[in-house]
Amino acid sequence: MRLDNQQSQQIPLAQPEVGAREEELALEVLRSGRLSLGPMGERFERELAAWLGVEDAVAVSSGTTALHLGVRALGWGPGDEVLTSPFSFVASANCLLYEGAKPVFCDVDPVTLNLDPAVARSAVNARTRGILPIHIFGYPAAMPELEALAGEHGLGILEDACEAIGAVDSEGRVAGARGNLATFAFYANKQMTTGEGGMIVPSGPEAAARLRSERNQGRAADMGWLDHGGLGFNYRLSDLAAALGVAQVEKLDSLLERRATVASLYEQRLAAVEGVEVPVAARGSERRSWFVYVVRLADEVDRDATIAHLGARGIASKAYLPCIHLFPQLRELGYREGQFPVAEAASAHSLALPFFPAMSEGQVDRVCQELASALGQPARQG
Ligand SMILES: Cc1ncc(COP(=O)(O)O)c(C=O)c1O
Numbered sequence: 001m002r003l004d005n006q007q008s009q010q011i012p013l014a015q016p017e018v019g020a021r022e023e024e025l026a027l028e029v030l031r032s033g034r035l036s037l038g039p040m041g042e043r044f045e046r047e048l049a050a051w052l053g054v055e056d057a058v059a060v061s062s063g064t065t066a067l068h069l070g071v072r073a074l075g076w077g078p079g080d081e082v083l084t085s086p087f088s089f090v091a092s093a094n095c096l097l098y099e100g101a102k103p104v105f106c107d108v109d110p111v112t113l114n115l116d117p118a119v120a121r122s123a124v125n126a127r128t129r130g131i132l133p134i135h136i137f138g139y140p141a142a143m144p145e146l147e148a149l150a151g152e153h154g155l156g157i158l159e160d161a162c163e164a165i166g167a168v169d170s171e172g173r174v175a176g177a178r179g180n181l182a183t184f185a186f187y188a189n190k191q192m193t194t195g196e197g198g199m200i201v202p203s204g205p206e207a208a209a210r211l212r213s214e215r216n217q218g219r220a221a222d223m224g225w226l227d228h229g230g231l232g233f234n235y236r237l238s239d240l241a242a243a244l245g246v247a248q249v250e251k252l253d254s255l256l257e258r259r260a261t262v263a264s265l266y267e268q269r270l271a272a273v274e275g276v277e278v279p280v281a282a283r284g285s286e287r288r289s290w291f292v293y294v295v296r297l298a299d300e301v302d303r304d305a306t307i308a309h310l311g312a313r314g315i316a317s318k319a320y321l322p323c324i325h326l327f328p329q330l331r332e333l334g335y336r337e338g339q340f341p342v343a344e345a346a347s348a349h350s351l352a353l354p355f356f357p358a359m360s361e362g363q364v365d366r367v368c369q370e371l372a373s374a375l376g377q378p379a380r381q382g
Pocket residue numbers: 062063064065088089091092134160162163185186187196197198
């Protein structure tokens with residue numbers, strides 16, 4: 001075991017990986033004078049679509065704006081109910097609120113922490129218009145079961161794949177490539193980053209045209225800058241951000257592989273630590289795309305004290321994730337504690353550990369040893 005000389009250094013929760021190629025392409029954009037909706041944006045869309053194996057992809061300013069345009073493309077609005085998970089990042093419910101649709105939360109599967117299709121089935125009623133599954137922490141949602149449910153009831157599907165680029169589902173298909181509208185996000189902690197940015201995979205050419213128009217103030221492709229065919233937004237991605245995106249797609253396979261390597265190191269090292277349950281990496285044909293490394297602490301462990309212990313030793317960690325049905329704008333719809341026991345228990349006991357592709361074996365060891373020590377277990381030599 002290599003013991004690197006980093007005992008005193010801080011270990012962050014996440015760390016983007018940008019280098020010479022990002023600089024080169026960003027410089028190309030700066031020198032081109034085309035800073036938005038230029039050739040680099042189109043190239044980013046083409047290259048990400050090719051990587052995913054889909055016909056088309058529409059770049060937007062964030063994962064949240066991708067979700068918002070997806071909700072509009074599906075026509076969800078006032079009076080409509082959409083089945084979704086309470087164990088997510090808040091944007092996956094907010095995007096429904098923007099359009100006046102109601103998020104109907106359904107509890108999650110205790111292993112994958114994704115929307116449980118059996119619970120979703122029991123929540124369908126005459127007002128249900130759609131399903132918004134989230135591939136949480138990069139683990140693929142139960143898409144075949146959810147699509148069957150949608151098919152039976154004529155529901156639309158919007159996949160929130162913001163945390164899951166490269167995840168593979170139980171039918172061996174990559175997230176976002178099933179023909180549903182699907183969204184990706186490229187904030188700096190994601191598997192690939194443009195700083196801020198997002199992408200939406202359209203369900204066909206008509207949807208693509210609508211998305212491209214709505215991200216650009218309602219201008220169709222053949223319209224002048226001051227023409228507007230309908231309501232739109234400024235959800236454009238700058239070509240400078242797209243330059244980072246092109247460079248990141250070029251190395252995406254390697255970024256994902258290196259994240260998976262760090263995850264398997266964690267799994268090995270944490271096997272010896274009592275009171276820590278590691279996340280599932282794969283099941284049948286399903287493969288997680290590693291976004292964060294979130295462990296579940298035993299019920300009796302004091303999570304805040306654990307975070308404080310790690311923090312005092314220069315190791316970042318975070319309670320992950322708060323249940324979104326308990327935020328004020330969702331409580332207004334009547335949601336309360338105790339309604340989704342599986343999600344709430346996961347939320348109460350989960351802890352995100354430092355996780356990024358450049359993490360060294362020595363850093364993983366240090367995190368695991370300090371975690372063991374926080375839990376009152378003797379530090380072991382790795
Ligand atoms: C599941 C999920 N949905 C949506 C988003 C929103 O993406 P963004 O922060 O790019 O708006 C995120 C990003 O953190 C996310 O994790």
